[in-house]
Amino acid sequence: MTASLADHTIHRPVRYTDVSDYERMVPVHVVWEITLACNLKCLHCGSRAGGPRADELTTTEALDLVDRLAGLGTREISLIGGEAYLRKDWVEIIRRCRSRGMRTAIQTGARNLTEAKIAAAVEAGLQGIGVSIDGLAALHDRVRGVPGSFDQAFAVLAAAKAHGLAVSVNTQIGPETLSQLEPLMDRIIAAGATHWQIQLTVAMGNAVDNDQLLLQPYQLLDLMPLLARLYEDGRERGLLMVVGNNIGYFGPYEHLWRGFGDESEHWSGCAAGQTGIGIEADGTIKGCPSLATSLYAAGNVRTATIEDIWRHSEAMRFGRLRDVDELWGYCRTCYYADVCRAGCTWTSESLLGKRGNNPYCHHRVRDLAAHGRRERIVKVKEAPADSFAIGEFALIEEAMPGCDLRPMPARDPNAVHVRTVVRAADGGLAPATLDLCRDCERYVWPHETTCPHCGGDLATTAARHAADVARRQALIARARAVLARLGSEGARHEA
Amino acid sequence: MTTIRPLYMVTVTDAICKGDLAEMKKLRAECEKHIADHGDIASLLSTLQVEIAKAEHGAKRK
Ligand code: SF4
Ligand code: SF4
Numbered sequence: 001m002t003a004s005l006a007d008h009t010i011h012r013p014v015r016y017t018d019v020s021d022y023e024r025m026v027p028v029h030v031v032w033e034i035t036l037a038c039n040l041k042c043l044h045c046g047s048r049a050g051g052p053r054a055d056e057l058t059t060t061e062a063l064d065l066v067d068r069l070a071g072l073g074t075r076e077i078s079l080i081g082g083e084a085y086l087r088k089d090w091v092e093i094i095r096r097c098r099s100r101g102m103r104t105a106i107q108t109g110a111r112n113l114t115e116a117k118i119a120a121a122v123e124a125g126l127q128g129i130g131v132s133i134d135g136l137a138a139l140h141d142r143v144r145g146v147p148g149s150f151d152q153a154f155a156v157l158a159a160a161k162a163h164g165l166a167v168s169v170n171t172q173i174g175p176e177t178l179s180q181l182e183p184l185m186d187r188i189i190a191a192g193a194t195h196w197q198i199q200l201t202v203a204m205g206n207a208v209d210n211d212q213l214l215l216q217p218y219q220l221l222d223l224m225p226l227l228a229r230l231y232e233d234g235r236e237r238g239l240l241m242v243v244g245n246n247i248g249y250f251g252p253y254e255h256l257w258r259g260f261g262d263e264s265e266h267w268s269g270c271a272a273g274q275t276g277i278g279i280e281a282d283g284t285i286k287g288c289p290s291l292a293t294s295l296y297a298a299g300n301v302r303t304a305t306i307e308d309i310w311r312h313s314e315a316m317r318f319g320r321l322r323d324v325d326e327l328w329g330y331c332r333t334c335y336y337a338d339v340c341r342a343g344c345t346w347t348s349e350s351l352l353g354k355r356g357n358n359p360y361c362h363h364r365v366r367d368l369a370a371h372g373r374r375e376r377i378v379k380v381k382e383a384p385a386d387s388f389a390i391g392e393f394a395l396i397e398e399a400m401p402g403c404d405l406r407p408m409p410a411r412d413p414n415a416v417h418v419r420t421v422v423r424a425a426d427g428g429l430a431p432a433t434l435d436l437c438r439d440c441e442r443y444v445w446p447h448e449t450t451c452p453h454c455g456g457d458l459a460t461t462a463a464r465h466a467a468d469v470a471r472r473q474a475l476i477a478r479a480r481a482v483l484a485r486l487g488s489e490g491a492r493h494e495a
Numbered sequence: 496m497t498t499i500r501p502l503y504m505v506t507v508t509d510a511i512c513k514g515d516l517a518e519m520k521k522l523r524a525e526c527e528k529h530i531a532d533h534g535d536i537a538s539l540l541s542t543l544q545v546e547i548a549k550a551e552h553g554a555k556r557k
Contacts, residue, residue, distance in 0.1 A: 105508065128508040166508035195508045235512060242510055261514030472515045479522040486529055 021275050022431060023424030025320070026073035027310055030102075031080060031289035032279040034062065034093060036387065038082040040109040041145030044134075044172060044213050046204035046290060046350075047387045049082040056281040059089045061301070063096050065279070068306045070100035074277075078130075080107045080289070082281070085117050091124045098125030105129060107170065110156035111149055118159050128166035130197065131157050133188070135171075135180045143174075143213065157191045168195035168242075174213040178223060185230055189239050196234065198227065199244035200360055202290070204350040208383035208391035217359035218374035218400070224362045228253045245270070246344040250336050251362030255441050266443050268431035270345045273298075273316040277306075280387075285309045287316050290346040293388045319345070320429060324418055329357035329395070330364050333411035335452060336443070338418045339432040350390045351377065359395055372403035417445050438465040 021028050035056055038049035057065065069077070077097050084090050084106045097104040105128030106121070118129075134143045137150040144150075161167050169188045171177065177184075188196055201213050215223070231241045231253075243257050249267045259265025270288070272278075278289025283301040286293070298316035299309035310316060324337045331342040341356075342348050348358035359365075359375045368374055374397070381392035399405045419432050434443040439456035451458055511517075 103509065130508075168508045195510065240510060240512060259513065260510055261512045261517045263514065469515065472519065476515065476518050476522060479519075479526070483522065483525050483529070486533075 023428040025428040027277040028075050029276040030074050030077045033080050033281050034084050035087040035281050036082045037086040039111045043143050043210040044201045044207040048205040053281045057283050062093055065301055066096045076103040078105050091120050094121055094126050095124040110153040113156050115159045118163055122163045129160045130168045130170045132170045135177050139176055154191055161192045167193045169193045170197040172199050172201045174201045189237050195240050195242055197242045200246045202347050202350050211379045216376055220362050220365045231257050246347040248343050249340050249361050250443055255436055263436050266434055269341045270319055273319040292390050327356040331357045332413045337416045351393050353392045371406040371408050372400050374400045
């Protein structure tokens with residue numbers, strides 16, 4: 001029998017946010033760069049890691065910060081770098097996070113992460129490890145800047161698994177990765193990883209210098225069907241693909257992967273500063289770890305309390321206050337404008353220098369292609385040498401090779417659907433919720449009666465779907481009852 | 496509602512497949528395991544019925 005993800009116990013992991021987290025503004029997820037020191041030389045490193053920051057938090061400051069995050073309601077924490085384990089007190093930080101009840105994991109490039117180090121972290125309570133692997137050996141070693149790093153990454157996967165850690169692989173996708181995804185997935189499954197996080201490489205830091213590592217937006221036309229196929233294949237083989245926040249949005253696969261089978265889940269906008277916090281090693285706080293420091297540094301725990309920064313800083317609150325009026329370009333006229341808000345802020349703003357317009361979008365790429373068009377990016381400004389620095393790219397719309405340009409339909413920016421919002425007493429805002437058209441499996445606003453994508457009658461298809469669900473539920477109940485009886489029979493015989 | 500998944504949010508390792516499809520596949524796997532462990536009662540029964548019918552038919556002919 002094939003190992004199946006469905007064998008996992010059904011439970012609700014702590015990481016799952018609910019409406020009340022948004023309303024009460026709980027920073028459920030924290031990603032913390034505990035040091036910028038790193039022993040790899042990645043060509044796409046957004047934080048340009050290498051040496052430690054000049055003034056990284058002391059052990060006392062770091063442990064105090066853990067306590068304060070716990071007080072704010074943080075339920076899970078990912079420790080990153082640089083390389084988290086290059087900080088001498090990393091095990092102590094893990095121990096404190098666990099004593100505060102947070103699910104705790106590290107992300108690593110895995111170079112020189114010895115078995116002894118893994119054992120010490122596990123003893124302190126570490127629960128998960130994510131290993132970055134960006135392609136097969138030659139590509140990975142080239143991108144990560146160190147020969148042999150691919151083999152080390154797999155050795156660490158094996159050691160971590162042997163120590164009982166939850167093991168995931170994290171892959172950044174660029175043009176060269178595309179053809180290697182399938183064989184890479186085979187390797188990852190063979191290594192026993194259960195989760196595979198996929199993310200597009202973002203135009204930040206070293207990736208601006210090495211812009212050949214950036215996907216062209218129109219390449220989503222090839223990438224997304226490939227990912228969908230691998231998602232389904234992986235699901236059958238015990239590997240759950242976790243599409244990152246810059247893999248989107250609202251195309252034909254949104255219902256497939258965003259909720260891992262729960263179709264009521266869909267992309268609902270950048271959560272920076274709403275349910276997440278990013279921390280830099282010197283105590284700088286941002287709404288998301290990846291955002292540009294120059295634009296989103298919301299304060300520093302050395303000069304203000306994390307509580308005040310979280311609740312009141314403008315750079316933290318942008319996600320709670322923004323509306324469709326800050327969108328521009330295609331996104332401003334998009335059907336999904338008010339739920340999507342141009343996807344991942346980090347990805348779009350790093351690319352174009354201003355948030356609110358995101359060419360890395362499957363819905364958009366398909367719409368443009370249907371009119372014989374595509375978008376291409378060209379670097380026009382280098383990024384400064386700082387950590388999390390951004391450059392600038394021009395966005396060029398052109399004819400798809402071999403196609404005639406057809407006019408785009410006129411779309412009035414003032415006509416996009418904007419939901420009525422009701423802010424909670426605490427100031428937070430629950431994200432918008434869409435329905436799924438059961439004919440074309442694309443998301444639609446709940447007020448629709450006819451699907452704007454396929455023209456189907458939504459009530460009819462919803463009724464048909466409800467009947468299907470009822471039938472399936474009945475079958476599930478029957479199967480469970482039969483299996484339970486067989487289970488108890490088996491138990492009687494064994495006794 | 497979806498949830499934040501920034502790059503490096505390693506704790507997603509507790510994410511699981513959800514929905515009817517995942518549940519039906521889990522049940523299918525349990526059924527297959529039962530058959531592997533205990534044999535397929537349904538096909539055993541129909542084979543028994545066929546053989547009984549044949550035997551009875553033969554007995555009547557005698
Ligand atoms: S075009 Fe922009 S607003 Fe529309 S779905 Fe894509 S990223 Fe979101
Ligand atoms: S900027 Fe991108 S990665 Fe960060 S919280 Fe927003 S969507 Fe997620």
